[in-house]
Amino acid sequence: MNLNYFYSTRIITGKNCVLNNYSHFRALGRRCLIVTGQSSAKKSGALKDVQSVLNSFNISYDIYDKVSQNPSIATCINGGKIAHAIEADFIIGIGGGSPLDASKAIAVFAANPDLTEEELYSVHWTNKPLPIVTIGTTAGTGSEVTSVSVITNSKGLKKSFKDDSIFPSLGLGDPTYTMSLSDEFTSSTALDALAHCIESYFNRTANDISMTFSIKGVKTLLKGLIALKEEGASNLSFEDRELLYNGSIYGGLAINATGTAFPHSLGYFLTELYGVSHGTACATFLPFFIEHNARQVPELSDSFFQEVGIKKEELIALISSLTPRFSLKLTDSEKKTLSPRWINNKNLIKSWGEIDSDFVYNLLTEMF
Structure with a gap:
């Protein structure tokens, strides 16, 4: 019998799980970058809930809402530069698989601003990625709870990378966000x-x-x-x-x-x-x-x-x-x-x- 398994993400699910677990956000730092697509985070109500929690504890944030379906490596590099420039302590990804996977790559680039595309995929990183919070708005990806990110490379091909350091620190799942x-x-x-x-x-x-x-x-x-x-x-x-x-x-x-x-x-x-x-x-x-x-x-x-x-x-x-x-x-x-x-x-x-x-x-x- 093989029971080998490693896991390091705190998972919290259920209605209002974002609003009811604010202490976990506060423990991650005082400034963050919110990574989303252009509409799902807003339409679902997830962004509003996250902003409410961050505002309550004076956690400052910028919003990077440039993530499209099948996010490109260029989008992630740019997000990483923004997170690095604002000195973010952690990353919050809100959305389906695309924003959540992008948030993992952005966390890597934020901590390693000179990292190349090749180094990202080969997992040759000098610094540990920033902590990541994942908040799902679809019922499908599972990216909230994995150490994998799938990003479209510069050749237009979907390619994954995997490392224990990109396990989200916190994965939150409120099925209410999928109702729309x-x-x-x-x-x-x-x-x-x-x-x-x-x-x-x-x-x-x-x-x-x-x-x-x-x-x-x-x-x-x-x-x-x-x-x-x-x-x-x-x-x-x-x-x-x-x-x-x-x-x-x-x-x-x-x-x-x-x-x-x-x-x-x-x-x-x-x-x-x-x-x-x-x-x-x-x-x-x-x-x-x-x-x-x-x-x-x-x-x-x-x-x-x-x-x-x-x-x-x-x-x-x-x-x-x-x-x-x-x-x-x-x-x-x-x-x-x-x-x-x-x-x-x-x-x-x-x-x-x-x-x-x-x-x-x-x-x-x-x-x-």
Whole structure:
């Protein structure tokens, strides 16, 4: 039995968890940079709550709201320079995966203002990153509770870096902040969370702890996903939103130990080149991934479906019904151009079976 696991983030969830846990902000310093996108932090009410807490304790702050979907390395470098210039003691990231991942990179650049892009990704940092507070406004990313950041590099490719020093000091999750999400965003982010759980479970690096998080995450998400399918996002209750949010946290805790598998790696090119949202891109490959593992590791697959309490066909049908449709036809030349991505790809290597560039080429031919 393998119970290896490391974790250093204080997680607090529930309604009004930001307003009710002000002491943790005060302990981090007297000045901070708030990292957000242009609208979600405001629309959700999260920014207002954070400002209320900071103002109550005379913690000064600047707001950096330049983070877009799939944040670029340039955006993070610029944010780091601003944080360094104002002598921020800590960083607060508010939003979905993009602002939260950006906040981690900005914390690194703030403490290391002369750091290069190559040094960021190779984790060659002289100084420890600034402390980070993460406040989620979507139910999907899990970035509130991981030591991973995915940033679009200068070549336009999504690339991750991982280090224990970018574990958030504090991760806060109030499902109320997800109530304003559209149907598309609710489905896409929830499917991302489901992908985290399933990819972590069917992962060569999975252990007893990560698999426990995965199973709990899937069981929690299923209740919310079924409600989403039947009621639509606009009719979801707070309790349904809480199920989706808590499921995403379980997913984050699972991939914190294992990382993801091939649906995430394959999904990246759909986002980078064709503008498909991240969760939708990953979910597009999820039914195939489930069928693939049923063939490759049948005993593990049988155990998974027995524990989560749903049949394989039912889960695939649920995923398919919630995955937004898009039309794409890849030429042979386009598929060959993508092939170098799959050589020695760590997420492909961690997947069960022989997953190489030929496997991916054939899969893309079948799907697109």
